[in-house]
Amino acid sequence: MDTLINLVNKLQKACTALGDFGEESSLPTLWDALPTIAVVGGQSSGKSSVLESVVGKDFLPRGSGIVTRRPLVLQLHKIEEGKEYAEFAHLPRKWFTDFAAVRKEIGDETDRVTGRTKQISSVPIYLSIYSPNVVNLTLIDLPGLTKIAVEGQSDSIVQDIENMVRSYIEKPNCIILAVSPANQDLATSDAIKISREVDPKGERTFGVLTKIDLMDKGTDAVDILEGRSHRLKFPWIGVVNRSQADINQNIDMIAARRKEREYFFNSPEYSHLANRMGSEHLGKVLSRHLESLIKSRIPGLQSLINKAILDLETELNRLGNPIAADSGGKLYMIMEICRAFDQTFKEHLDGIRAGGEKVYGVFENQLPSALKRLQFDKQLSMENVRKLITEADGYQPHLIAPEQGYRRLIESTLVTIKLPTEAVVDAVHDILRDLVRKSIKETKELKNYPPLKVEVMNAAYESLERMKNESKRAALQLVDMECSYLTVDFFRNLPQDVEKGGNPTHSIYDRYNDAYIRRVGSNVLAYVHMVVGTLRHSIPKSVVYCQVREAKRSLLDRFFTELGAKEGRQLGKLLDEDPEITQRRQNTVKRLELYRAAQCEIDTVVWAK
Numbered sequence: 001m002d003t004l005i006n007l008v009n010k011l012q013k014a015c016t017a018l019g020d021f022g023e024e025s026s027l028p029t030l031w032d033a034l035p036t037i038a039v040v041g042g043q044s045s046g047k048s049s050v051l052e053s054v055v056g057k058d059f060l061p062r063g064s065g066i067v068t069r070r071p072l073v074l075q076l077h078k079i080e081e082g083k084e085y086a087e088f089a090h091l092p093r094k095w096f097t098d099f100a101a102v103r104k105e106i107g108d109e110t111d112r113v114t115g116r117t118k119q120i121s122s123v124p125i126y127l128s129i130y131s132p133n134v135v136n137l138t139l140i141d142l143p144g145l146t147k148i149a150v151e152g153q154s155d156s157i158v159q160d161i162e163n164m165v166r167s168y169i170e171k172p173n174c175i176i177l178a179v180s181p182a183n184q185d186l187a188t189s190d191a192i193k194i195s196r197e198v199d200p201k202g203e204r205t206f207g208v209l210t211k212i213d214l215m216d217k218g219t220d221a222v223d224i225l226e227g228r229s230h231r232l233k234f235p236w237i238g239v240v241n242r243s244q245a246d247i248n249q250n251i252d253m254i255a256a257r258r259k260e261r262e263y264f265f266n267s268p269e270y271s272h273l274a275n276r277m278g279s280e281h282l283g284k285v286l287s288r289h290l291e292s293l294i295k296s297r298i299p300g301l302q303s304l305i306n307k308a309i310l311d312l313e314t315e316l317n318r319l320g321n322p323i324a325a326d327s328g329g330k331l332y333m334i335m336e337i338c339r340a341f342d343q344t345f346k347e348h349l350d351g352i353r354a355g356g357e358k359v360y361g362v363f364e365n366q367l368p369s370a371l372k373r374l375q376f377d378k379q380l381s382m383e384n385v386r387k388l389i390t391e392a393d394g395y396q397p398h399l400i401a402p403e404q405g406y407r408r409l410i411e412s413t414l415v416t417i418k419l420p421t422e423a424v425v426d427a428v429h430d431i432l433r434d435l436v437r438k439s440i441k442e443t444k445e446l447k448n449y450p451p452l453k454v455e456v457m458n459a460a461y462e463s464l465e466r467m468k469n470e471s472k473r474a475a476l477q478l479v480d481m482e483c484s485y486l487t488v489d490f491f492r493n494l495p496q497d498v499e500k501g502g503n504p505t506h507s508i509y510d511r512y513n514d515a516y517i518r519r520v521g522s523n524v525l526a527y528v529h530m531v532v533g534t535l536r537h538s539i540p541k542s543v544v545y546c547q548v549r550e551a552k553r554s555l556l557d558r559f560f561t562e563l564g565a566k567e568g569r570q571l572g573k574l575l576d577e578d579p580e581i582t583q584r585r586q587n588t589v590k591r592l593e594l595y596r597a598a599q600c601e602i603d604t605v606v607w608a609k
């Protein structure tokens, strides 16, 4: 059974070392789930004395007024043999064998947080005592409840102490040691009042009656101790601690315990209860109760730990890897993050994520309707056809077919396709930029590193800009190519013009009759339509080749090359993550270690059963 309490002691020790004891953490803490025993009561009710009696050691700061100003988490570890010693969590591996020095250190450590004032703090002091003369227990000494603030204390201190005490004892796993002095009316006991509030059925409250020896002559506590008045679920335990005079005379704990035993055995009122009175009995009762409580809580603890591990792993995953110390590691990390971004970007284009389909929308809708909107009316008006053909003839009207005229007409018409071509390139560019922005947002690895995020975004935008320019050049070249060499077969298959008509005596532009001009115009239109039909398919090919395929292939290539030339310090700047995230990651890692260790400890105990 000792192993069970040892287990809880170990877990609590780990929690304290990691500051994992409640409020500050957003995750459910192991601390909350571990059974503890807290000592509560009014100021000077004898809490510290009870604690010392249970431990059998004189080590707590004493004095009048408010002495306990920070919670003291006291873990008692029974050792088989050897000299007893104490160890503080804030002074690891410093073993105190002089308990007067322990008392001094508690005072000093209290002052370190609260200053030499009468203020209080909820940050606990953690102390372990290893001794052959103790039972395995964890006890928490809390500041005494008070009714008024004294000089040097803020007005809120009464409420502050009450809130702090409540925050410890309201946890369902806390066993409450409610200390009330027998020489005061129990109806006014602060300990009973606050413990009733948090444990109305008294299922985890142990009533301890101190100062029985100080009761007025002719009065006794038998009614309470026998459970006839102020009944609690567990029987009251009476104790007689050292009086101030005993302390002043340096009466040691062993002598004090003997005196206490004698007191109960020799008092006619209490001798029949002597076997279930006193500090020693209290220690055993508490230890037994704690053991059974821990046993019943093991399955719950296990599932809490398993769940916490899962949650912490998810959190750690979300926070990403810690930053490597050397430049090689940093470079690798940046490359990995960039690769994750690149992958996300590709997934958008490949249809694994949404967005890439918009590119197809440009080819299928925007381009055809823009081409359709080009009416070629202006270029192929009768007037313009006549003008261009006549001008192209030069000094000699053409003999068979207006070849130069056709060329000029076709060229001047095809040029109008350049505008929608450029618009397609621009539209695809905008889509790609949008996908970069989306991918940056979706790459969780980038979230922690704002400078790297900006650099990656700029590098990707720059690449897209270069690709856009190249794509424009290539697509416009397609149009130029159509202008520079006409499809011979088309013209070979045209019926030869015979009747050109016209009136040579009028203006030079009347050289050809309307029917002839109309026929030339419609031939040009037919040819242009044929070319548009081809471009409608070749422009998307060119755009995909120069922009989409290239973005998929080498969006960050240049960035990677530049990265290789950067020094460790510059790389470090890129990975300059939000310090809050670094802190959160460190805390999560620590907590995860704690929970994993706890999982092993519990498994060992369960298997050993």
Ligand SMILES: Nc1nc2c(ncn2[C@@H]2O[C@H](COP(=O)(O)OP(=O)(O)OP(=O)(O)O)[C@@H](O)[C@H]2O)c(=O)[nH]1
Binding pocket: 041, 042, 043, 044, 045, 046, 047, 048, 049, 050, 062, 063, 064, 065, 066, 067, 068, 143, 144, 145, 210, 211, 212, 213, 214, 239, 240, 241, 242, 243, 244, 245, 247
């Ligand atoms: N005679 C006698 N004196 C006691 C008993 N218990 C405590 N005292 C004395 O009462 C005074 C206060 O005891 P503490 O144990 O310091 O009380 P506390 O509740 O821890 O005090 P704070 O931490 O300041 O709230 C000391 O002088 C003790 O010697 C007792 O059972 N009998």
